[in-house]
Every structure is written in structure tokens, then in C-alpha cells.
Amino acid sequence: MSAVTPCRAGPDIAPTSDLPTDLAGAPVPLVLSRSDLTGLVTPGEVVDLVEQAFADLADRVAAQAPLTVAALDPAAHFLPMTAVSGRAGLAGSKLLADVPGNRDRGLPAQRSVLVLVDSVTGAPVAVLDGAVPTRLRTAAASAVATRWLAHEDARVLGLVGAGALALEHVRALAEVRPLERVLVWSRTAERVAAFAALVAEHRPDLTVEAVGSPEAAVRPADIVCTLTPARDPLVQGAWFTPGLHVNVVGAPPRPDHREVDGAAMARSRVVVDSVATALHESGDALLAIAEGAIDTDACRLELGDVVTGRETGRRAPDEVTLFDSVGLGLLDVALGAVLVERARATGRGVAVDLAA
Template identity: 30%
Template sequence: MTLLITAKDVQSVLTYPLSLKTVEAAFKAFGRHKACQPPKSYLTFKFGDLRSMPAYINDRGMNVAGIKSVTVHPDNHKKYGLPTVMATILLTDPKNGINIAVLDGTHITNMRTGAAGGVATKYLSRKNSKVMALIGAGAQAYTQLHHIMLTRKLKEVRVHARSEKSMIKFCREMSKEYPKVTFLPEPDGKKACRGADIITTTTPARKPIIKKSWIGPGTHINGIGADAAGKQELETTLTKSCKIVLDEWQQASHSGEINVPISRGKLKKKDIHAELGEIVVGKKKGRTADDEITLFDSTGLAVQDISTAYVVYHTLMKKQKKPKHIKLF
């Protein structure tokens, strides 16, 4: 029998601290070669795409495999009132091949992506970082902020987005959750980035929206939005000036922030400093100087999804929650 775990079930147990802890553990497993995954595959449609993301993790109390099916349709909210990203995750017991659970993966996807930004910020930004620029004010901006707030004591967050309404809404809502932090809607992207210690980009841009001249020494950038071929949020000259850390080379080279510079011969594998898992386990160093500009290129790894889904499943069982059982043929 297979457990059916709904979005409500997931949200009842997956807190921001648990999400951050789980994703950091996933990067550790990946850095120790205790987790494996092929690069995500894509089916491309006129208005979006479907991605298949399998992974297997066998490390420190976690022996689980699974696959996530996720769709990304940027115009969904405007056209249908639906999320841009929607996902389902199937968990499998590697010992016998039984499918132990089917989970709503939309909330897991949002949370683990935010947690990846939080982990990268922990290892790559200056510890005394106080000012962050959020470029984009959609669903992912929220989870990025919540996870980064667990790793750095921010005093000011500047929010830049195409929609003035979404900027104001984000700042109003987050001001209530973090009353000691100043939230500023900023229509000018240059002003948002100038002097920021951390910059997190969460847009679907296909042409660079962040310029090298806007970025000062010591800045850490989380490049979250570029997750498919042709997407690019940063000027190539900016990317080349950074200490570049990827979540995973194969995936990032064809669908991450570096994919366009790589495809045009402007960037090569030798220009990449490390994968984040290598830094988390201590194989390579992260930030080594206060004036370095660091970049985390996040494409989203299946090991993050499967480990988070397993922790949700395990937590529900431990709490004796009762998700529905279904039969899969």
C-alpha cells in the first residue's frame, strides 16, 4: 500500500528550520557521493515544460529513492489562477521497490529551493551581512527570505519587481512577520542592488537584468531564477567576475545561470570554483575574503526533493498522522 500525502499534510510538518536542515544534509550527502541523480530531463510545451527528476540517497539514516514530476508554466497565475510551479513526488523503498508514498510536491519544491538559497548564503555570504536585495516578489521570494533569515541577521530588505503591486504587497506582509527589519519596495533595480550584501534573483528572465556595475565588492548573489536553457538573470561579465559555486555541474551547464555563457563559449568548466556540496563537507573552501563576489547558481536538485519528501513522510509517521492509503497498479 502507498501513502497519499496531501499539500495540507506536507505543510503541517515542513517548517522552515526543518527544510533548511534537510537540504543542508542533502548537499552533504551529495558532497560525500552518498547520493546520485541524473540531470533533470525536459518536455517542452508552448507555454511551459514538464521536468522529470529522479534521485537515490543512502546516507546517515536515509535510504530512499524517488522521482519528482514538476511543471513550470510562467503565465499560469495570470491565465488560470494556478501556481507557476506544480509538482508530485513518488517515494520508493530501494530494498524492495515498493512505492511507499505519493506526495504533493509543490510546497516541497518551493521550500527546498528557498532552503538551497539559505544554505548557500550561510556558506558564501559575509557573516555580518545586513542588507539584501530581492529581485522578484513572487512565491519563491518568500521562501528565500524566510530561509535566509535563519542564517543572517538582516536589517534591510529591498524588493524590486516588475509589478509595483507585488512589491508593496510583499513588503507589507513581511514587515508584519519581521518587524525589526526594514522592507523597501524599490522600482529601480540598480538602486536595489547598490550596497546590498546579498542579492537573490528569482525571476524567469531570458535577458540579463542585473549589471556588473551595480555590484560592489563582497556581495553574495543567489541566482535562483535561471532553471532552464536560455534563461539568464546576470550579465555574463558579472558572472565571470564572481567566485562561482553550482549546485551540480551537468545540470547547471545546460539549465542554470551559467548555461548561456557556457553555450556561447564565454565560460568554461575550469572557471567554476566548486559545487555547494563540496563546500558544505569541507572539500573546498567557500568565501575566503571579504571583498570576493560570490555566486550560487541554483538549478534545483532531485536529491533536495527526495530527501525533503522522505523527511516529511518520516515525520508524519512518527507523529502518527494518518495520510490516506491508495493502491498503485
Template identity: 40%
Template structure:
């Protein structure tokens, strides 16, 4: 990324045009195998009348001499993102933000990218990357729990890695599930809505959750043999998407060690004694580097908990710039 160029502003539409799901999954895998440095994120709570908001600062940079493992050139970046749960009632996405990208050798600013859109892409592709190692190769039936902005990205990302032939969308508000299902079906995807979450989960090979639920939605008793549970929402310790039984029945993996202490589900279960810390089998670093075994067999239930990682943002931002 060396050389003098003007600062570029990259809106959502250009991000969409620069990325594909298989290619970004590959870029994230390379990022987890490489030497991207990602310090602990800054996490701040913001009191608001319609629900406390969160401000996150997530820096990362490519390691010296190792940039070729993840991208052409080197880079420094930081994502500044906020999560305002009350935005849904205002017709706005809960996640807002920008991504700042600079040259890794000189620090010269190169681009400011739409942070919300970049987050949707990288979050969905991180889950799909985990599914590459954890979901059954013949998974055909998917359930999408939640119908927010992330849901269509998760559906497409998972479909890029597994032969998904049917997707069922469930949402607390059935009308939102129906609306999203109709839109995606109109685009040619095999999607339908359902109001019976238990029945949908019981027949699913892959269950992906992206909600802000404060109580478990998916019960461990519902998971069939060989199912893969993808937990993406529940970003703080007050939230849950699956119960302790789901975690106890599953081989549990996380994106990064941060998920052991922050975010819902895994961190909450460890804190409250629902599972032992040792029950968590590994993370994306170990899976991508071949240091940790993934799925143990066709009958094994697997679970992935994502809290997000700054290295994913940097790898995604660099992928966007390569694709422009």
C-alpha cells in the same frame, strides 16, 4: 521506511507543518555529503500558445548502506514537475507537480507529496545552504528580485542563515512587489518594496533572484564588494537574470555540474564565451564535503547558480516524512 503502511497523500499544508528552514538546510547539507544517487533528469519541452512549457522527471535514491548519512531508513523517489510560464496570467503558480516516495528496500509506495510545495522548500533551502558557505557572515541587507511563489520562501530561508535586518523586494510589476512586501511585513518580517532595483542592489549584501526573465536584470557593475548573488530563476538557456560582468566579477559556484550546461546565466555565459568553464569554482558537493573552499574574504563577490537537483527533492521528502 520498511514495513507495511498505507500510501499517504501529503498536501502543501502538511509539508509546511513538517519542515523548518534551519532543519531542512541541515538535511540538504547531509544529502550533499551523503551517497544519494541521482541520475540525469529527463527534460522535455511542451509547445503551448502562451509560452513553451517544460516537463521534468527527477529520480533519486539513497545508496545502499549509506542511508543513515541522510535520513532514517532508505528511499527511492521521483519528482514529476511541470513549468508553465503562462500560468501567472491564469492566477496559477508556474510550477506544478507531485513527488512519489517509495521504500528504498522493497519499492513499496509510501507517499505522494505536493511537488510544487516541496520544490519551493528545497529550492529556497538549497540557496540558503550555498549562502551558509558563500555569503558574508554579517550580511544584513537583502534584495529579493521577483515576487512570485518562491520569493517568500527564499527570504525566510536566507534569514535563517544570516542576520538579515532589511529586505527589499523588486518586481517588474511594482504592485506585486508592494502586495508581497505588505503581506510579509504584516507577518513581522522587515520587508519593503522598491521600484529602483539598481539602488537596492548597490547597497545589498545578498541579492536573490527568482524570475523568468529573458534579459539580465542585475548588472555586475551594481554589485558592492562582499556581495553574494543568488540566481534561482532563469531555468533554461533562453533566460538570464544577471549579465556576464556579474559572473566575471564573482567567484562562481553552482548547485550541481548540470548548471554548466543547462539553465540560464552560467551555462549561457560559458556557451557564448562570457566566462570560461574553469571560472566556475565549485558546487554544493564540494562545499558541503569540505573539498572546495567557499568565500575567500569579506571583499570577495560570490555567485551561486541553482538549477535544482533530484537529491534535494529526496532529502526534503524524507525530512517531511520524519516531521509528520
């Protein structure tokens, strides 16, 4: 597979003349709700867009700020995920609130809001609810890793977790591999049933099988995605078969949370979204290092270097590959640019002149 070539997720769409502008003639910032953002892009478009963002980061035409955490105690962590994209002409920051106790309140454990500004003037461009872009770009990152690391004929997908990320992962991975079966495990049977119904609606060509344990989702699979907010490992490296590709996605960016054990990291060729982020906030990496299962050098291969051809992806048919995904603000900025562009073109959102 050759290195990625520059692309856009859709045609250039110029703002129409009837859109509100400020005194300088620039479009007034948009506030976009979750419903405003739904349906503006296809999974395939997001995969290509995210792949280009990884390449831009490796080519240094985009920049990613180090991930930092503001917290008074473990009950609530606040992470500003900041980046600038020369391609999009935007800088942005997504404030991620990680509040595990929200589950007891009947609220999402993670909530976020994305702010975009012009990268030249700093003028505000948009404020977006973070849920839709986060789900889309997270699944697309797994699909990009799968495109470059999994076997070309991988057909069986194992999912450990059936929550909000599960459907998006099926839709995104089906863009890059000829999936036929999905094996899914969750602690909650109702969640599995709801997931299966959604897959039947969006991808009726796929067979969904509920399995009784994480091991049963992993051993027969060609591709595995872990999509849980686990603190202790749910997946063991002892279950990995030769040639497997694993996307480790679900654990929050906390150094004491992980989904896979040290043996899983040790048995795999590890690829990360960002070395700095992985060695600061990935419990899957940091706990494996602390146990002596791997060292820091095992976590120094970035996906962007694989996408651009600087590094080789899969090196042998029986190699086990693992993508450790913590999440990059750059992906939110790149996707946010297209979402705002299409929202303006279709009349979605509320224009608010913040300088009025």
C-alpha cells in the same frame, strides 16, 4: 567554518500501530496535498536538512540522475528530477512541468508532483504535491550557499522578485545571517505590498523597503537573491560591490532563460548545485559561456564540496560569490522523507494501497 556533520531534521518517528499496512506489513502509501504538507517543518530544520543532502551528494552516499527534458515544443517542458538517498532510505522523482503559457490561464507556470519509493524494495511510500517542498528546499539551498559564502555579518538582503519564493527566502536566510533590512523590487507594486505584509507577519523584526529598480535592490545589499522567471537578464554585474554574495534562483531550467548577465558571472566566483545540471540547463551559465564571458571551468565548483570542506568557500573579504541554483531532485527526496514521517505521526494525508 568547519565541514558539516551528519544531522536529521527531526527526531525519529516510528509509525503508530493503528496506521494501515499492506499484506507485507508495510505502511500503505500516503497521498499528501499542499495543505497536508504545510507547517510540518521549520525553515531552520530545512536548511540543515538540505545542507546534509549536499554533503551526502559530495560524499557519494546519495546519487542524482542527470536532468533530462521531454518536450514536443517550447510551450511545455517536462523534467523528471530523480535521485536516491542512502540516508533517507528512499528514491524519488519529482516531475516538474514548466508551462509558461499557464500565466495567461491564471495558473502557475510551474507545477510538480513528487513520488517516493523505498530504496531497497522499490515499494511506493508517498505521493506529494510538489509546491511546498519545492519552495522550502529552494530557499534552503540559497541559505546553505549564503551560510558558506556570504560575510558573517551580512545584514542587508536585496530581492529581485517578490513572488512565491520571496518570503521563504527571507525566512531561510534569516536562519543563517543577522538580517536587518530587505530591499525588494518587483514589476508589480501589489506583489511587493503583499510580500511586505507577509514579512511583517512572520518576521516583524525586519525592515522591508520597496525600491524602484533591480539596481536599487542590488547595489546597497550584502546578499542578493534573484527570484524571477526572467528570459533576459534583469541584473548586471556592473552593479556588484566587493564582498557581495548572490543567489541566482528564479529562472526556469531552460538554456535560453537567465536572470544575470555575462558580466555578473565573470565578476563572481561561481558555485553550482550540480555541474552536470548547470552545464545542461542553466541559461545563466550557458549563455555566459556562449558569449565568451566565462568558460566551462568557471562552473565546476559544487556547493557540496564547499560544505564538506573539500573546497574553500569565500576566499577573500572583497570576493564576489554567486550560487547558480537550478535545483536538485535529491533535495526533494531528503525533505520529502521528513515530511512523510511527520505526516504519518500527525495523521495527515490519505492512505492509498496502490497494489489493491
